[in-house]
Every structure is written in structure tokens, then in C-alpha cells.
Amino acid sequence: MTLLEQVKQLVKSGKISPNKLRGQNFCIDEKVLEQMVAAGELNKNSCVLEIGPGLGFLTERIQALSGQVITVEVEQNFKKILEIKKAFWPKVDLRFGDVLQFSNQEIANWFKPQPYQIITNLPYGISGIFFRRFLAVTPQPTSITAMIQAEVGERLCAIPGNLSLLGLQAQVYSKPQIVARVEPSSFWPRPAVQSVIVKLTNIHPWLEAKISEKRFWQLAKIGFAAKRKTLANNLAAGLHLDRLTVEQWLKQANLSLLVRAQELSVADWVKLTRYSI
DSSP states (O other), X not given: OOHHHHHHHHHHHTTOOOOGGGTOOEEOOHHHHHHHHHHHTOOTTOEEEEEOOTTSHHHHHHHHHOSEEEEEEOOGGGHHXXXXXXXXXTTEEEEESOGGGSOHHHHHHHHTXXXXXXXXXXXXXXXXXXXXXXXXXXXXXXXXXEEEEHHHHHHHTOOTTSOOHHHHHHXXXXXXEEEEEEOGGGEESOOSSOEEEEEEESOOOOOOTTSOHHHHHHHHHHHTSSTTSOHHHHHHHHHTOOHHHHHHHHXXXXXXXXXXXXXXXXXXXXXXXXXXX
């Protein structure tokens, strides 16, 4: 029986109607599931948080290679199917609820004292808040492997010139990379967009001890507030300062007075923050 046939059978038996608003597009491509597991670089000591296990096909592969797996599923209509499968998964702990309602400390305590990583076929609607939360708030996972909308994955990995606030956040706290591209045909129902598997490694807390993290993000959020405007205009307006003051910061940071937020690198933002005090 193919993976598509298995998915359709479970959906029918569970009387499940895939919810497009929640991004319920089930992966029906064995190769893609194997790519996700391979990206996680799992071993018998690995502790994994899987968000949104759905019908459990990725869970099955994760638990076969790792030491401990905790899944968090918000959809109650998957509960019966997952609990039946749980009988064959001694290393899996099923939890039901919205993962964003648990603090990072609560989640870390589930695995304590071991560190954990995240592997997820992430609902597209929560990708922005998900990355902001698990990257910027401590304690953090050691790595994140996620299947997400291609556009979001490209934003995470963008270089200066196309950098967004989300990309800046990803690159300040981790090293993001696109592992593989996934065609719409790998899902059922078929989505209208392409997907990618991304992996974020070297996740760490704020490292610039001499620079205020709060000030850094204050400048960045204001700087990206109006993408078409120059950084000087955005900062002057957002901070209620005269433009000459902001231009002095830019000069000290060796930045053009006409530069836009998306053109700055992480190092540029650090320099700008240093001179904005």
C-alpha cells in the first residue's frame, strides 16, 4: 500500500476532513520523510520534539532512530489514530494542545536534563511566530528541522539585499540552510505553493555582550517598518529623532545614508546599534 493510500485510508476511517486553514497537507512522499529524518542526524541518544505529528508517518520514522520523542498535536481529530499507533512506539510521549501555549522552559523540562531538537512539518500559518519564539527565547532547542513554505525558507536564508526581519532573527540566533526543495505533488491534498526543508543549526542565545539585545531589536523592528523607505527615514520617524542624528550613526557604522534595512548584514546591525547609544 502506498503512502497516499495509507493516508487516505486513515483520513476516511477517522472521518477527518483536511483543514486548509491549518495547513493540513499530508506528506505522501517517502523520500521527503526520509530527507527530514536524515537532516535531523538522529541517534539513540537524540531527544526530539515533533510539532504537529498529524497521522504519525514522520513520527514513526523519528522514533525508530531516536531515544525520546515528544509530540504536540493541536488537532483533537488525530488523537484516536495517534493513540492506536502509540502502542507500537514505546519511546513516544503524545501530548495534545497548542505548542505555542507552552513556555520554552516547560518544553525543556520535558526532556531535562538532556537537550532536545525540533523536527516538524510545520503548519504554514504559524511559521513566523514559531521561529521568533524558539530562536529568540531561552532555553532553545539545539537545532530545528522544519518543512515550511518555500517563501519563508528563502527569507530565513536570505543574504543582505533581500534580508527581512525574520531572516535577521534566524541569522542572529542560528545558522539556517535549505536542505531540500519539495514539490506540491509530495502532498495530499496538493498545496498551491512549493515547500522546502530547512535546518537551523548552532542555535544560541544573544552573543554580543557589549551590545544591548533590546536596543538591537528596537532598531531592527523600526528599520524594517517601511521597506521602501530608507533606514535613516524609518529610524528618525520611529525614534522621534532628527535625521541628522541618525545620519551620524550611519556614518560611524560606515553605512550609506541611503541604505535600506534589507541591505544590512547582521554585522552591520551590530555596528549600528553600537553607535546609536
